[in-house]
Amino acid sequence: MDTQTDASLVQRVRTGDRDAFGLLVERHMRRAYLQALGLVGSREDALDLSQEAFARAFRARHTLDPDRPFYGWLYQILRRLCFNFRRDRRVRSALLEREGSAWLTDVALRAAPVDPGTALERAELSRRVTAGIEALPDREREVLVLKEFEDLKYREIAELVGVPIGTVMSRLYSARRRLAECLVNDQ
Amino acid sequence: MKPIPTVDLDRAHALMMGALDGECTAEERQELDSLLARHADLAAEWTRLRRVKEVTASMNLRHPSEETWDRFRLSVMHRAERGIAWTLIAAGAIVLGMWLFWEWLESFLTDAGLPLPVKLAVTGLVAGGLILLVSVIRERWFLRRRDPYSREVTR
Numbered sequence: 322m323d324t325q326t327d328a329s330l331v332q333r334v335r336t337g338d339r340d341a342f343g344l345l346v347e348r349h350m351r352r353a354y355l356q357a358l359g360l361v362g363s364r365e366d367a368l369d370l371s372q373e374a375f376a377r378a379f380r381a382r383h384t385l386d387p388d389r390p391f392y393g394w395l396y397q398i399l400r401r402l403c404f405n406f407r408r409d410r411r412v413r414s415a416l417l418e419r420e421g422s423a424w425l426t427d428v429a430l431r432a433a434p435v436d437p438g439t440a441l442e443r444a445e446l447s448r449r450v451t452a453g454i455e456a457l458p459d460r461e462r463e464v465l466v467l468k469e470f471e472d473l474k475y476r477e478i479a480e481l482v483g484v485p486i487g488t489v490m491s492r493l494y495s496a497r498r499r500l501a502e503c504l505v506n507d508q
Numbered sequence: 509m510k511p512i513p514t515v516d517l518d519r520a521h522a523l524m525m526g527a528l529d530g531e532c533t534a535e536e537r538q539e540l541d542s543l544l545a546r547h548a549d550l551a552a553e554w555t556r557l558r559r560v561k562e563v564t565a566s567m568n569l570r571h572p573s574e575e576t577w578d579r580f581r582l583s584v585m586h587r588a589e590r591g592i593a594w595t596l597i598a599a600g601a602i603v604l605g606m607w608l609f610w611e612w613l614e615s616f617l618t619d620a621g622l623p624l625p626v627k628l629a630v631t632g633l634v635a636g637g638l639i640l641l642v643s644v645i646r647e648r649w650f651l652r653r654r655d656p657y658s659r660e661v662t663r
Binding site: 339342343346347350351354355358359364368372373375376377379380423424425426427428446447450465466468469470474475487490491493494497498500501504505 | 518521522524525526528529531553556557559560561563564565566567568569570571572576577580581583584585587588591592
């Protein structure tokens with residue numbers, strides 16, 4: 322069983338221990354991938370960006386601080402990569418063309434079979450929510466994804482994103498208000 | 509006429525978020541209920557936000573297949589290696605390119621057989637190219653410093 326703490330692994334990584342870094346990758350890759358997926362909305366790009374974040378982290382291993390949480394540090398690299406990716410105009414237009422790419426799944430629909438009418442209705446709702454989230458400003462989308470799909474507490478989100486809890490709540494409110502408008506306007 | 513009580517909207521929004529996400533105290537919930545009872549517009553917004561919460565709570569991010577994870581770690585290590593390799597290649601190519609360019613420029617300018625207008629034209633091209641290069645580098649550097657996200661990643 323893997324009983325080593327992130328801090329002890331980070332200490333080893335700083336000396337160039339690749340196996341220790343491999344353990345950190347295994348420990349955090351799922352979370353990093355899913356958070357990238359929430360931020361960019363494409364599975365291939367999320368995979369690419371999360372792998373790139375780890376690769377950059379390894380190259381910058383000398384700046385790692387064992388006293389700080391490893392994932393918090395990695396997340397800063399990851400979110401910057403994701404934001405820059407979205408900011409790229411060419412990528413944005415490509416994302417628009419890829420409208421409807423399924424990066425969200427309806428848990429309720431998968432849990433129990435429903436009649437075709439309800440399934441169609443839920444699929445349409447899912448499409449609208451996905452489009453609504455994709456249209457959110459980066460920072461609002463980030464907070465919404467961390468809350469809704471990662472189920473983090475406000476305090477945890479504030480630590481990851483590096484803003485006060487009040488800012489987390491106001492971004493979340495703004496994101497939800499936009500989503501509510503999107504659901505109403507599209508009906 | 510009874511005056512309409514004013515509402516601290518920021519406070520109301522924070523209470524709504526806390527209540528939706530189960531991160532509010534009993535007192536805060538009571539405060540929200542009292543606000544909703546007194547303000548119809550807030551109550552309507554509360555209904556809309558609850559609907560959004562209900563919908564997003566029923567959705568989740570799609571997980572990839574297990575094989576993806578098998579390749580993930582390997583791919584990260586390969587990328588890290590390739591990154592170091594590309595950095596070394598780029599550094600070597602820049603130094604080599606600059607040396608070759610300087611050698612060529614020196615022999616070109618000292619070539620007595622070439623007419624002066626040709627030398628001036630080439631000097632102009634080279635100088636223009638250098639100014640453009642410096643300008644692009646300066647612009648990139650300026651944009652990088654003003655990048656709103658870069659401040660947040662400094663730890």
